[in-house]
Amino acid sequence: MKIFIDTADTGELKEAFATGLVDGVTTNPSLIAKSGRDFKEVTAAICEMTEGPVSAEVASTEAATMVKEGRILADIAQNVVVKLPLTWDGLKACQDLSEDGINTNVTLCFTPNQAWLAAKAGATYISPFVGRLDDLGADGMELIGDIRALYDAQGYETEILAASIRGPHHVSQAALLGADVATIPPKVFWQLLNHPLTDRGLDAFVKDWASTGQSIL
Ligand code: E4P
Numbered sequence: 128m129k130i131f132i133d134t135a136d137t138g139e140l141k142e143a144f145a146t147g148l149v150d151g152v153t154t155n156p157s158l159i160a161k162s163g164r165d166f167k168e169v170t171a172a173i174c175e176m177t178e179g180p181v182s183a184e185v186a187s188t189e190a191a192t193m194v195k196e197g198r199i200l201a202d203i204a205q206n207v208v209v210k211l212p213l214t215w216d217g218l219k220a221c222q223d224l225s226e227d228g229i230n231t232n233v234t235l236c237f238t239p240n241q242a243w244l245a246a247k248a249g250a251t252y253i254s255p256f257v258g259r260l261d262d263l264g265a266d267g268m269e270l271i272g273d274i275r276a277l278y279d280a281q282g283y284e285t286e287i288l289a290a291s292i293r294g295p296h297h298v299s300q301a302a303l304l305g306a307d308v309a310t311i312p313p314k315v316f317w318q319l320l321n322h323p324l325t326d327r328g329l330d331a332f333v334k335d336w337a338s339t340g341q342s343i344l
Pocket residue numbers: 133153154155234254256258259290291292310
């Protein structure tokens with residue numbers, strides 16, 4: 128499963144990319160607003176940090192304008208993925224942009240039928256929002272499993288991008304259920320490695336090794 132980082136903060140991205148384990152980035156209008164930066168400028172800056180896919184979301188809700196915006200975003204860099212909402216207009220724009228060879232990420236997915244329609248529209252990625260379903264008392268992970276089963280049964284190649292990740296448990300569950308990508312907030316990304324037994328075990332190994340007085344070098 129690929130790891131994307133869900134932020135428009137280039138400082139946070141720089142640290143995450145330094146691990147060598149990050150494959151791409153997703154942004155959305157809320158994250159752009161949080162960054163306080165110009166949308167096109169920060170998108171270009173992120174695209175320079177990686178050769179991996181960088182999702183940038185259209186602002187319009189009307190198909191023809193989404194297509195115009197999508198083409199402008201796609202011109203920023205070759206690795207831009209145009210993010211479109213899961214509406215009839217968004218799916219129409221998805222078809223048009225896909226026919227032009229532009230990669231798309233259809234976002235705000237909450238049902239298997241929505242995911243199916245996005246795949247039919249040629250979406251490169253589908254973004255099911257796991258955490259927002261959990262917030263309502265539903266089981267967001269069930270949606271990941273259902274979309275995996277549906278895409279496999281129907282032979283769709285649209286990649287399942289688990290989004291709205293709230294904690295490390297979502298990441299491992301998404302991987303177990305066959306998601307192709309998880310887009311992870313920076314805070315959760317750093318939490319993935321943490322375990323007190325790892326820290327305690329390493330402390331003991333370092334101390335015991337020192338007591339031997341040996342050197343490997
Ligand atoms: C994904 O592409 C979205 O940007 C993001 O995962 C939404 O997460 P949220 O529900 O925490 O806002």
